Amino acid sequence: MQDKLEILNTIKKVSPPDYLYDKILERINNNKIQPPLVYTYAACILLLIAFNIFSFSFSVDANSASINIVDSPLNYLSYE
């Protein structure tokens, strides 16, 4: 068994390619850009929620107004 594993000693050490450090720097810079992007997405979602709340409350008001018209005892036609 030991002999079988001895062949692993023939594996030579190799150097990584030169461009690898640039790739690491690129990834570090990309990670730095991420937080503002996250804030932008958060702001967009908050705006959407605010818009939804606003439109929902407006539609409730509109509905209640229409109900008032229907429930109104005044019927001008009946006086003609």
Next chain:
Amino acid sequence: MSDPKAFYDKHKTLVYNLALNYCGNKEDAEEITQDVFLTVFKKMSIFRHESKIETWIYRVAINKSLDYLKAKKRFKRNFINDGVFIDQVSQTEFSDFNHPGVLLESKEKIQEIYSCINKLPEDYRTVIILLKIENRTYKEVSEIMKISIKAVESLFNRAKKKLDSLLKK
């Protein structure tokens, strides 16, 4: 860290070769090396110097390599149709063996051993890679793996037996 480039130059060969020894090909080793240095640069400020910096880098590199291989395995399992057995999937794992440090005349034999090493449990794999490929001492391996020297010896013996049985199959 005063000079990241100098730090990278000092440790790049260690990290890259360890990653190569886990995954067996250049492309994956490059990905793992990037992940290791990103983590090391990020966590350098909280490193407490309780162990040697090289020991810590070894630990980060081992964890990143194992995580990368697990993620790759998961991706392959999802990608291959449900009807394929797990044994068939593990056979495909070392089909992309492309270790630049392996001589052409011994490539076939080493690929066979690597394929069997890759089927071992994680701690068996780590102890064989550190002792037999990285040529670390038992003391260094015990520090890296955070276990006693006796435990390293026993782990290595069990790993050898298991590897031997896999090679005989």
